[in-house]
Amino acid sequence: MTAVNVISWIAVVGMVISSAAMVILLSAINGIEGMIEELYSSFDQEVVVRSQSGRKMDLEKAKEYQTYGAGLNGVLNSSLFVQDRVILRNKKKWSNAELWATESSFMHMSEIRSDKHLINGSLKPQNNAFIGVGLANKLMLRSMNQQKQPVVLYFPKQNKKVRFGTAPFHQRVISLNGAIDFNKEVNDNVLLVPLDWVKPMNHQQVSGVLFSTTPQNKNEVKHALIRKFPGQVAVLTNLEKNELIFKTSRSEKLIVLIILLFVFILSLFNLAATITMTYLEKKSSSITLYSLGLSHINLRNLYFFLGAYIVLFGVFLGLLLGAVLVGIHERFGIIRLPGSADFFPSNFSWYQTAEVMLVLLFLGAMVAFITSTYLIKPSRKESRSLSLEE
Numbered sequence: 001m002t003a004v005n006v007i008s009w010i011a012v013v014g015m016v017i018s019s020a021a022m023v024i025l026l027s028a029i030n031g032i033e034g035m036i037e038e039l040y041s042s043f044d045q046e047v048v049v050r051s052q053s054g055r056k057m058d059l060e061k062a063k064e065y066q067t068y069g070a071g072l073n074g075v076l077n078s079s080l081f082v083q084d085r086v087i088l089r090n091k092k093k094w095s096n097a098e099l100w101a102t103e104s105s106f107m108h109m110s111e112i113r114s115d116k117h118l119i120n121g122s123l124k125p126q127n128n129a130f131i132g133v134g135l136a137n138k139l140m141l142r143s144m145n146q147q148k149q150p151v152v153l154y155f156p157k158q159n160k161k162v163r164f165g166t167a168p169f170h171q172r173v174i175s176l177n178g179a180i181d182f183n184k185e186v187n188d189n190v191l192l193v194p195l196d197w198v199k200p201m202n203h204q205q206v207s208g209v210l211f212s213t214t215p216q217n218k219n220e221v222k223h224a225l226i227r228k229f230p231g232q233v234a235v236l237t238n239l240e241k242n243e244l245i246f247k248t249s250r251s252e253k254l255i256v257l258i259i260l261l262f263v264f265i266l267s268l269f270n271l272a273a274t275i276t277m278t279y280l281e282k283k284s285s286s287i288t289l290y291s292l293g294l295s296h297i298n299l300r301n302l303y304f305f306l307g308a309y310i311v312l313f314g315v316f317l318g319l320l321l322g323a324v325l326v327g328i329h330e331r332f333g334i335i336r337l338p339g340s341a342d343f344f345p346s347n348f349s350w351y352q353t354a355e356v357m358l359v360l361l362f363l364g365a366m367v368a369f370i371t372s373t374y375l376i377k378p379s380r381k382e383s384r385s386l387s388l389e390e
Contacts, residue, residue: 004277011274012314014267015364019318020325022260022356023348027326029253030352031345036249037239039183042117043110043190044238045079046218049225050208052234056082059204065225065233066209072224074217079106082198083207087154087169088191090139097135098189099155101198102210104128109212112180112192120144121178127194133179134188141176148175153191155201170201264360267314268367275307275371300376307368315360319353 049065051057062080070078082101087094104126107113112130113123119133121144131141131151141149154169174193181187195206213221222235239246326348328334333343 002281004274004281007270007277008274008310011267011270011310012317014270015264015311015314015360016318016321018260018264018267019315019356019360020322021263022257022360023319023322023353024326025256025260026253026352026356027322027346027348028344029249029256030347030349033246033249033253034347035345036245040242040245041238043182043186044241045109045210046213046215046238047211047221047225048208048236048238048241049211050234050236052232054234056202056205056207059199059206062206062209065229068228069209069211069221069225072217072221074214074221075211076214077105077109077212079103079109079210080195080206081106081208081210082195082202082205084155084198086156086191088135088139089152089154090141090149093139095135095138096189097131097191099153099198100190100192101195102192103195106192106210109210110182117180117182118178119181121148121176124177128177128192129174129194129197130178130180130192131176132187132190133181134184135190136176136179138188141179144176144178148177150175153193155198158201158203158205172197261359261363265363268364271307271310271364271367272371274310275303275368276375278306279303279375296376300372303372303376304368307371308365311361311364311368315357315364319357323348323353 047069049062049069059080066078066080069075079102081103082099084099084101086097086099088097089095107123107128110117112118118130120136121130131139139151141151150173153172153174155172156169157167174197180190180192211221218237222237225233225235325334326346329343330346330348335344336342337344
């Protein structure tokens with residue numbers, strides 16, 4: 001095997017590995033993004049409406065927003081909600097918590113009846129109260145599969161001055177139906193109860209309205225609500241509410257893509273070396289072709305297509321290999337998440353793969369064209385004929 005063949009295969013192998021790595025890692029990042037979006041979309045609904053001032057809104061006004069929003073295209077369900085900081089006590093165990101009081105429709109919106117989210121206890125036809133699994137462990141609560149667990153809820157009194165001898169909290173014993181598992185923030189902080197339980201303590205006020213929508217319509221729903229109630233409401237989508245998390249995920253994808261592109265560009269140096277070595281090896285044949293009337297443009301194209309073929313072969317084989325490995329993992333499972341029985345999330349995208357292929361082919365073709373143009377220059381005869389024509 002000649003040195004030219006060795007360098008050619010090194011170039012091909014480099015492009016195959018870097019192309020396959022792009023497909024595998026981008027599919028893995030897509031899977032992680034999907035997992036994050038699922039974690040922060042099941043409990044945090046697609047669209048949330050709050051008061052522009054940041055304070056609670058009157059119940060009747062909130063119902064007006066809910067009625068209008070429920071009629072918009074793409075809205076699947078809605079729920080009024082109250083969000084407040086409270087204190088929980090189980091015997092001698094105390095903990096702060098974030099109270100979420102919602103309508104019964106929220107149980108369907110958040111898919112709580114799913115085994116993936118309701119990991120302890122059961123969903124009853126009415127009067128359901130649930131606690132985040134991390135918060136339940138902090139309060140040392142027992143399993144709720146057999147019977148409900150009581151806790152004492154201390155709810156701060158609204159708009160009242162605290163005087164000596166008066167209690168600053170409403171106190172109520174509530175029975176918990178089960179523990180829920182969504183994401184770390186919900187698991188460690190949330191207590192979920194029916195809205196009717198806190199209405200008397202909130203003086204007919206709520207924190208806002210939650211809307212469950214189709215993913216493609218949530219921005220339309222947001223803008224429709226803002227246009228209908230200008231200056232009255234603050235409307236956020238679930239992506240905007242957790243903007244930092246999703247921006248971090250996208251930044252990681254961009255950084256990984258840049259690193260892999262850099263690796264691919266390094267393999268293109270071997271491509272340039274292959275074209276150069278081939279030219280030096282076939283230089284005598286090139287002189288013969290010149291003598292037979294072949295122009296430098298045709299000769300340049302010959303070496304350009306040689307480089308383009310190597311790029312096409314390496315990129316196509318790499319993308320195919322990456323797609324096959326991702327497909328096997330998604331179908332049968334290869335790599336497990338550390339400390340979990342679940343397999344690493346992955347989401348292969350043909351559209352994304354096509355984009356990667358076009359970028360890699362463009363970079364490879366550019367290197368092949370620059371190298372062949374540098375090596376194959378017009379002969380003196382062609383230069384003289386071009387001068388006479390001018």
